[in-house]
Amino acid sequence: MRAVAQKPLEIILMRQLASYLAMPIFLVDPRGDMLFYNERAEAILGTRYDETGEMPLEEWSTVFAPTDEHGLPLPARMLPLTIALNERRASHRVLWIRGLDGVSRRLGVTAFPLEGQGGRHLGAVAIFWQDETQ
Numbered sequence: 001m002r003a004v005a006q007k008p009l010e011i012i013l014m015r016q017l018a019s020y021l022a023m024p025i026f027l028v029d030p031r032g033d034m035l036f037y038n039e040r041a042e043a044i045l046g047t048r049y050d051e052t053g054e055m056p057l058e059e060w061s062t063v064f065a066p067t068d069e070h071g072l073p074l075p076a077r078m079l080p081l082t083i084a085l086n087e088r089r090a091s092h093r094v095l096w097i098r099g100l101d102g103v104s105r106r107l108g109v110t111a112f113p114l115e116g117q118g119g120r121h122l123g124a125v126a127i128f129w130q131d132e133t134q
Contacts, residue, residue, distance in 0.1 A: 011114075021038065024127065026126040027125055028085065029122070030121050034052075045100060052100075057082070064099065066096065067095065080126060081111045084126075107128045107131055
């Protein structure tokens, strides 16, 4: 049996906050591994978090098949979450994803780094919404 490392308190609290909010939220750790997405995000991502669980960056950044407005694949380094992680700054982009339900959706995504006390880098958070203004 694999031991599960205790998450920092700020991550635990961010996950709890996300579960109460009515906006889609996606949370990643400092490596970019997905730790959680809330119920509102489930409808856009096309599957329940309970069905996917935590997911490494290499998987979530491709499984949702993110593309730009011309349908060209977006590499992980160009996604708002990875920009927030790597450059420790907020980032915004409109992009397309294909949810795990097979439906393509245009999203507005804003991500920001999650910093703890003493400047500890804890990961990043994305808030997103389905953009109906195509």
